[in-house]
Amino acid sequence: MSDIRQLYQRIIIDHANYPHHYGKLACPDFVRTCRNPDCGDTITVFVSIDTDCFNELNFVGDGCAISQASASIMTDTLIDKTVAEATQLIQEFQKLLLGQHITTGDLGDSVVFGKLKQFPTRVRCGALAWHAVSDVIEEWGKRSGQQINFSK
Amino acid sequence: MKVLMTIDNHLAYLDNASTTPVPQYVVDVIDHYYHCEKVNVHRGMYKLANVVTQQYEGVRQKVAKFINADDKNQIVFTSGTTDSLNMVAFGYALSHLQPDDEMIVSVLEHHSNLVPWQQVAAKSGGRLRIVKVDGKGHLDQKQLTKMINRHTKVVSLAMVSNVLGTYTDMRPIAQKAHEIGAVLVVDAAQAVAHMPIDVQKMNVDFVAFSGHKMFGPTGVGVLYGKSELLEEMNPVRFGGEMIDQVTSRSATFQPAPLKFEAGTPNIAGVLGLGAAIDYINGIGYPSIMGTDHLLVERLMSELNGLKFVTIYGSPSADDHKAVVSFNVEGIHAHDIATILDSVGVAVRAGHHCAHPLMDFLRTESVVRASVSFQNTIKEIDQLVVGIQKAREIFK
Numbered sequence: 349m350s351d352i353r354q355l356y357q358r359i360i361i362d363h364a365n366y367p368h369h370y371g372k373l374a375c376p377d378f379v380r381t382c383r384n385p386d387c388g389d390t391i392t393v394f395v396s397i398d399t400d401c402f403n404e405l406n407f408v409g410d411g412c413a414i415s416q417a418s419a420s421i422m423t424d425t426l427i428d429k430t431v432a433e434a435t436q437l438i439q440e441f442q443k444l445l446l447g448q449h450i451t452t453g454d455l456g457d458s459v460v461f462g463k464l465k466q467f468p469t470r471v472r473c474g475a476l477a478w479h480a481v482s483d484v485i486e487e488w489g490k491r492s493g494q495q496i497n498f499s500k
Numbered sequence: 501m502k503v504l505m506t507i508d509n510h511l512a513y514l515d516n517a518s519t520t521p522v523p524q525y526v527v528d529v530i531d532h533y534y535h536c537e538k539v540n541v542h543r544g545m546y547k548l549a550n551v552v553t554q555q556y557e558g559v560r561q562k563v564a565k566f567i568n569a570d571d572k573n574q575i576v577f578t579s580g581t582t583d584s585l586n587m588v589a590f591g592y593a594l595s596h597l598q599p600d601d602e603m604i605v606s607v608l609e610h611h612s613n614l615v616p617w618q619q620v621a622a623k624s625g626g627r628l629r630i631v632k633v634d635g636k637g638h639l640d641q642k643q644l645t646k647m648i649n650r651h652t653k654v655v656s657l658a659m660v661s662n663v664l665g666t667y668t669d670m671r672p673i674a675q676k677a678h679e680i681g682a683v684l685v686v687d688a689a690q691a692v693a694h695m696p697i698d699v700q701k702m703n704v705d706f707v708a709f710s711g712h713k714m715f716g717p718t719g720v721g722v723l724y725g726k727s728e729l730l731e732e733m734n735p736v737r738f739g740g741e742m743i744d745q746v747t748s749r750s751a752t753f754q755p756a757p758l759k760f761e762a763g764t765p766n767i768a769g770v771l772g773l774g775a776a777i778d779y780i781n782g783i784g785y786p787s788i789m790g791t792d793h794l795l796v797e798r799l800m801s802e803l804n805g806l807k808f809v810t811i812y813g814s815p816s817a818d819d820h821k822a823v824v825s826f827n828v829e830g831i832h833a834h835d836i837a838t839i840l841d842s843v844g845v846a847v848r849a850g851h852h853c854a855h856p857l858m859d860f861l862r863t864e865s866v867v868r869a870s871v872s873f874q875n876t877i878k879e880i881d882q883l884v885v886g887i888q889k890a891r892e893i894f895k
């Protein structure tokens with residue numbers, strides 16, 4: 349049995365208890381809510397993209413420590429990144445959850461979720477906020493006439 | 501000693517309300533059918549077909565006796581509680597409801613005793629009304645009495661709540677429903693493994709339950725109906741086995757229960773259900789209820805002693821029929837369940853297919869521990885250890 353503290357590392361607990369960039373944005377360019385129908389966890393992301401840069405990224409949500417901490421750490425990871433960089437990071441994060449080798453070191457603290465693969469029932473909790481942002485990027489692509497698709 | 505072989509014995513399995521383990525005896529009966537007797541029922545001319553048909557029909561008789569139905573033809577084999585309730589909704593209620601007619605369910609129903617009635621309401625122009633529960637999780641009898649009126653055609657209620665564990669006495673409700681000509685449907689899914697069901701004493705009209713929640717296999721269940729109601733009720737599935745005479749343009753149907761059992765039934769499942777009934781009868785409800793109560797009492801007294809734990813429903817162990825739902829302050833139910841898993845305790849966390857009840861309790865999800873008489877005090881204590889560990893981690 350995997351040690352449960354591999355999953356609930358200090359940094360995850362801290363982000364769950366004191367999330368970063370929590371709360372609605374007044375005038376976001378994009379708002380997207382994702383929900384896990386099985387467990388009821390929800391994450392809503394509020395995004396301002398200036399030209400092609402993630403200027404602001406906030407979230408609100410309800411759910412387990414994993415889903416909320418993942419959202420909080422994700423905001424730290426993605427703010428100030430370009431859409432292209434964020435797109436790459438999302439793909440890296442997806443690989444991380446699948447237990448695949450990742451190349452960039454830019455995922456920052458989000459790499460702690462690499463342990464999730466040992467807890468298969470919780471993988472989708474960690475993925476929820478990232479799904480929401482990938483939807484936002486697809487929408488941004490549509491608005492700016494580019495085709496961006498994430499494999500989900 | 502544990503006789504339930506099908507779940508890892510090192511796991512403190514406290515998710516019996518989801519599905520119970522099965523004893524080896526039930527597995528053996530199913531195994532025997534598949535290994536030695538796998539023929540169809542109600543059709544073959546050879547001896548073995550007759551033997552298996554007799555066994556299959558023997559289980560019908562056994563179920564009738566088990567719930568004290570006076571006629572085996574009041575027992576319909578279904579795929580489970582959900583299937584049984586859908587049959588009543590679409591085979592009976594839909595053809596009996598006029599616009600302006602009403603149906604009543606409670607706020608604590610499992611989605612399977614809510615969504616079918618919503619659909620019937622939408623299709624018939626009838627109205628679905630929801631009766632509340634009080635702070636202890638008991639049905640608000642006053643509100644229910646007011647709600648039942650001459651427009652009421654169906655009242656459908658859980659005998660035991662799968663979230664709060666509260667039990668509802670159906671007798672007075674049946675009487676009120678019958679006074680105005682409504683039928684009372686009972687969802688006994690959570691009751692059947694924990695208390696005897698006596699359809700005549702309750703005088704209810706339909707009863708639904710699942711084999712897999714009573715130490716039997718998945719994919720089999722029961723619908724009991726009073727004879728005259730089953731006669732009025734329409735089949736919702738059509739095909740072989742349920743017909744009487746067929747021309748190329750029309751068909752007449754068998755009488756109940758066969759008219760509700762179109763196609764080859766879940767023969768192995770039905771035989772396994774029969775074995776599960778033998779198993780329960782062998783242990784006996786008095787013994788089952790005694791053990792259930794001891795376990796719940798221990799669980800409640802432990803949880804009541806933890807200031808940071810909120811128990812939903814009644815504070816009294818007597819009001820929890822094998823089910824206790826709770827939350828731990830500051831820690832989400834899923835995190836509790838994951839941490840409990842890490843100490844070898846299986847519980848369920850989530851909305852438990854009861855969204856309206858979650859709204860009513862003002863929460864998104866709860867942790868649910870549900871026992872069967874096979875659990876031990878040690879396993880309950882293990883759960884408490886796990887909760888302490890979760891507090892430690894989240895400090």
Ligand SMILES: Cc1ncc(COP(=O)(O)O)c(C=O)c1O
Binds near residue numbers: 517582613658661689
């Ligand atoms: C009270 C109640 N009703 C109905 C059901 C549905 O039973 P099944 O899934 O076996 O059809 C359940 C199962 O969880 C239940 O607890």
